[in-house]
Amino acid sequence: MKIEHIAIWVKDIDKVCEFYRKYFDGVVHPVYHNPAKQFTSRFVTFESGARLEIMHRPDIEPLSSSEHLGYAHLSFSVGSKEEVDLLTQQMSNDGIQVVGEPQTTGDGYYESVVLDPEGNRVEITI
Known part of the structure; x- marks a missing residue:
């Protein structure tokens, strides 16, 4: 499945x-x-x-906040810490909102978090 x-x-x-x-x-x-x-x-x-x-x-309206019950984020694996850093920097340079700088989280993931053009959270990880 x-x-x-x-x-x-x-x-x-x-x-x-x-x-x-x-x-x-x-x-x-x-x-x-x-x-x-x-x-x-x-x-x-x-x-x-x-x-x-x-x-x-047209009748579907956005939620008032990017944080809500339900799906929290999409996650894309890019292969390495260096790629996480490079893609996050490229997105930042392009004006994409970075809401979580690259870091190792408490559960051991190396990741950053950006918002897509409509405010959906996208995690970039190894």
Whole structure:
């Protein structure tokens, strides 16, 4: 058994897809649109086979805070401490909000945490 994909509601599909393409080498697939439901989505596929479904519907509103019950973050493994540091610095230079600088956490992970264009937490780890 495996997780088939994870879905994220967003306001700007193209901006979020570009974030995952640019920084995590995701392949962005064509737009699906269902006019009857006012639903639009795009899948982003990663080398490992993992997929994100980036979705929009105009009646879905953002939460008032990035911290809430439910899913907490996505995590991408980039292979080494050096890669965590390099990608985090590149994102910072590009104006991506870094909310957790690279560090070894109490549970032994070396990671940083950034926010995607819609405020979703993304952990970058070894």
